[in-house]
Structure formats: structure tokens, C-alpha cells
Amino acid sequence: MSQNKIHQYKKLSKLAIRLRDDLNSQDFVLLYAYNGTGKTRLSMEFKDRGKKQLGQADTLYFNAFTEDLFSWENDLANNSERYLKINANSSFFNGLRQLALEPRISNYLSRYANFDYQIDYDNWRIIFSKGDTSHIKVSRGEENIFIWCIFLAICEVTLDDDQAYQWVRYLYIDDPISSLDDNNAIAVASDLAKLLKRGRSRVKTVISSHHGLFFNIMYNELKKHPCNQYFLHKNGEESYTLQKTNDTPFFHHVALLSELKKVSDSGNINTYHFNMLRSILEKTSKFFGFDDFSACIYGIEDEVLYARALNLLSHGDYSIYQPVEMGPDNKALFTSILEAFLTKYRFELPQLLAENTRQQPSA
Template sequence: MGQTLTEIADTLRGANKKVQLIYAFNASGKTRLSRAFRELIDPKTEERDDDYRPKVLYYNAFTEDLFYWDNDLTGDTERKLCIHPNAYTKSAFEDLGLDTRVITAFQRYTQPNLTPRFNPEFSEVTFSLERGTDTSTGNLKISKGEESNFIWSVFYCLLDQVISTRNVAEVDERETDQFNDLEYVFIDDPVSSLDENHLIQLAVDVADLIKRSDAVNGLKFIITTHSPLFFNVLFNELKKKTSYMLKRLEDGTFELTEKNGDSNQSFSYHLYLKQTLEEAIAADKIERYHFTLLRNLYEKTSNFLGYPRWSELLPGDQQLYMNRIIQFTSHSTLSSETIAEPSPQEKQTVKLLLDHLRNNYSYWQEDAPSA
């Protein structure tokens, strides 16, 4: 028999782990779980006063609902993203002055000349493409993916400030006291409308923040996602974590199952990687992030077969192939444009190395469908 989401939230609280990763398919209750967890840890009451300090900082679909468009249907020129004020946006903009850092983070996720501009009250933001002179494109309505990047950038910069503040051991020496009661950070699926390059970068950024959060500051992190790629990057970046799979049962209850080992054992992630690479090769749409997936596939195969280094599985001139893969998969290339897009020859390398893996190791031959 399954559990209610409140019971699962209580299980997560009782685990007392610094990091808990949860994979679940869409419509499995991830967002409702984040709400149930918040209500369990920090229920809303009418007695909250001006000195109230939250115990849970969360990012979910309700966070995105704080931002909504005024499309200027009459004039069709003054398009702006409006910000519904609450404690979350007040902390980010009015109290901590994170607007400049948000702009920098947003441009890193999108493009350097796509510029947000806040009004003085931080109640709305407009976007324009700067052209290197005093001219710009005027107010743009950005894409859904860019909007998600912007909202995530706000949360990311706030979380970065939270961790920096909480890492100061002496409470009296902290820049602000508004995070002193914070116990949990709950991040629910921040990957909607993101392409794979930005998704990988976002996962690496999240992992870096968590690793920077000192154990002595007491913060605990719960992250849910429907994306195998996002889950897997976090799984491999974070050494100490507990992983689960959340399922919604037919009777409307839920099941949270702990998954030990790598994400292949959790939900056949290696098959997902293989399929993604095969589809990109067939469509001749190899991009930089496919080298990351290829490396991930080699790492998983080497771990399963007991090889100490994934490069030992490479054919021929192993150092040459390893250098090529590393060039496209280092963290620096995930967050910058310093490495050019793959050339036709480099794209062919992806096919060659995938074929080599499938044709030479029984780990993959056993997964192949029988004729």
C-alpha cells in the first residue's frame, strides 16, 4: 500500500540527509510533494509577524507563477515581465540587491547581449538585445526557455547568497539574519524548456552550490526532477547523497523507493543515453553536449565492467580520443563559448566511438534486442 505525500515528506525529513535526489516521471506528484514538505516543515499561520524567517526555501512551479507577462496588447511595444512581490522577491532585490548578479547569471545561461532591465521598484523587468552601440531592439518578449532561465537565475543568485551567509559560523557576523532559521532548500524540476547544454550547466551549478555549502551550516537539500540527464549529472557530481524514485500508484497514493548505485540501476539511464546519441547521429545533429553524453556512457560501461579508467575502453589512439572528448566535456566549456561547435570530423568521432562501445563490449550486446 502506498503513502500520502505528507507521509513521504515526513520520510524525507526523518532521513536527515544533506542531499536527497528524487527522480519521477511527469504527473507523479513532484510539485505537490514540494508543497506538502513546505507545509510540514513551515506551515502557514496567521500569527507570522514582520520578523518571520522561513525554514524552507523552495523553487517550483509556484515560483515561476510569481512572474507574468504584460504584453501591451494595445500598443504592442511596452512588453514587460511583471514580478508579483512577496518575501522571496523582496529578499532577492530589495534586501540583498541581487539584480546585477541576476543579470550576469541570466546572460551566462542565454547570450551576453540579451539584457534585462529592472524598474526602480523591482516590480517589472524588460528585455532588449544590445547592439554594441547606444541602440537596442527595444522591449522584447523573450522565449519560454529564456524566461525559465531568468526566473532560475533569480533563485540561483538568492541561493548562492544564502549559502555564503550561512557559511559564516558566527551568527552575529552574518550579513543578514533572515536566513538564520532556514533548514531546507527544496528544488523541484528547474529544467522545463531548457535545452541540453543549459540543462547540464544548470545541474553543474546546482552541484557546485551544494558542495560549497559547509556541513556546519546545517542546510539540507531536496531535489526532484523528471529529467534523466539532470538527475544523472547531479548523481555523478555529488558524492554524498541519497537517491529515490517517486511513483504515483493507481489508487492515488505514492511510493518512494530508495535507489542504491548509479542511475543505470535506478531507471536504465544508460539506455536513454544510447538512444539520445543514436537519434542525434541519425539526424546529423551532433552538438557539444553529445560528447558529454558519450563520456558518461563510457564511464558507466567502465564502472560496470570493472575498468579503473573509462579511457581504457577507447579504440586505437586512446589519448587522442580522450583529449577530444575532454575538450568538449570540461566544465568550462559548459558555461562558455570558447570551444567551437563540433566539426564534421568530430561529429563522426561520436558515431565511431558509440559503434565501438556497442560492438566490442558484452554489456551492450546483452541489451541489444534479439533478431
């Protein structure tokens, strides 16, 4: 694996500027980042940067705020007239009524779900049905995929240069598949890539995700076009590192191991680090087709002790946001297990989190 330069940023606003600079020469930017890194806030910083520079919006985005443009009326009194309300004040819906997007929405929805819908433009509400039953309450996953289909339909008319969305220069898509199974994740990624490649001369796109499968598919679909891929990591409250991963699209597991190696070497090991180590072993066992994660340390001295320790210590209710330092014995055990695993599986660990990195924080 080639070592790519690490860029450090003290603020998300500076990172947003970096992404916009990338899109001067690239059609796409892909970001892999864990939940809690600040992906949604970064998408809003990116969006706000356009308003500050141009005095008007230039980014059509999909993120948690997009989903918040819809809310349920559950008819608690009669339990019969349920519908999804639309916040019509958002520019997101500029062309929804005039452009008659239902055929485009339905085209996508039929690939992912088996319910019907009707948009009541007079009252700005959506009524769902299945068979002869109307005003049904769809699941959260079905709701999210329906909203995603609206976004895809709007992307289509945007890329067709419709007047209602000519203000869009960028698309910013953050974690569109948070409630989907892997089959739908593959379908969504494939459909999105096909759409974006068709319209790459019209708009530039940033996609961020914590979903490894989705990220990998997007990488493989877009890598033949001008496209930068990054691993985004958060250090502390307001410090971020950006590592290019063009040669290693599934880089996040290596970065996680790098973090565990760093804390092991420093001795600053917290209880939740056992959960992280267990997660790595689980993923490795699936990759090799093992039935149990303990097979990853089979044949290692003290393998039974290590397996029992990982089972026990990874089941605690440990929060990354309220770290608790391990006792000396557990620290030593953690370090022994990690070293044994890294000795058996010789990962090339980048200095992603090294405190003595030569790169200076970007302004």
C-alpha cells in the first residue's frame, strides 16, 4: 500500500474549502468516515461555503437534515388517516409540483420497495398505500428509501438542466443508506453511480459514508473518472485528518488498526478499545470464511485466554464518548492480543494518527 500524504485541519470550514478546491479538477470526491466524525456537519459547512462565496445556494444535498424535511401525522385520535407531511418552504422542493416527478420517483421506488404513494400538493402531504389499504404507516427504512427516491428524481431533473434547479453546481450526499440491508445498499450505490456518471459534466459531487460496502461500490464505479477518495478521521474536539486512499478503497479497517496500535504503544488504553479490537477480528473472520472470530488467533500461544478475554471484555457497555481507562492487567492483555494478531496478519499500518507526523495542520 502506498503511503499518501496526511492533511490535518483544525476546523470543518477549512476542510469544506479543501473539498471545493478538489472539485475544481475532480468530478467526484468520496469520503469514508465513522459515525460521529462530523460528516453531516461537514456537508452543511460545504453548503454554507457556497452561500458565503456567491450570496446564494449552489449545493443540493442529501443528509439527516433532508430527512427532517418530512414528518409524520399519525392520527393518534382515530388511528386511520396517517400521512407524511412535507416542509414545502424548503428550496429542495422547488420543482416538485411543476415538474410532475412522480414517474421518476416511482421508477426508482419500484426497485427498492413494494408500496404505493400519492402526493397531495394542495396540502403538501404524502399518502402511502399497499394493495387496497390506504394511509398506511411505512417502516423507517421504507420512509428513508422513499425520501431517497425523491432525491434521485430531483437529481435527474437537475442533471437535465431544468430551470428549477439551474442553481445547483454541487451535489453533496451523506450516508443515504443508513437503514438499508446489503442487497438494497448495492442497488442504491449502482443506481446512484450510473446517474452521477451521466451528469458529471453538469455538476460535481461529494459522497460521504460510514458504510464499507456502499463506499467500496462507489469507489469501483467511479474510479475511472476524475475522483479523489479519502479516509476522514476526527482527532479530539476540532481536529481532522484527511488521508487519500485511492490505492486502498477499503482503507478504514487498516486505519482502525493503526489507531489501536497507537493507543497500545502509548499505554492510553480505554475499555471501549476492546470493542474495537473485537470488531476487527469479527470482520477478519468473515473475510476468511471462519465461523468464529477466535479462529483469527488460532494457533497463537494463549489463544484460549485471548478468546475468553475478548468475549468478556468486549461485551461491556462502554462509550467512546465517556472513556474509562483500563487497569494494568487488562492493558497488558489488550496489547498481547493486538500484537499477536498483527504478527499473524501482517497489515501495513500507516502513520495516520502519529502525533509526530511531519505534516503541519492546514490553515
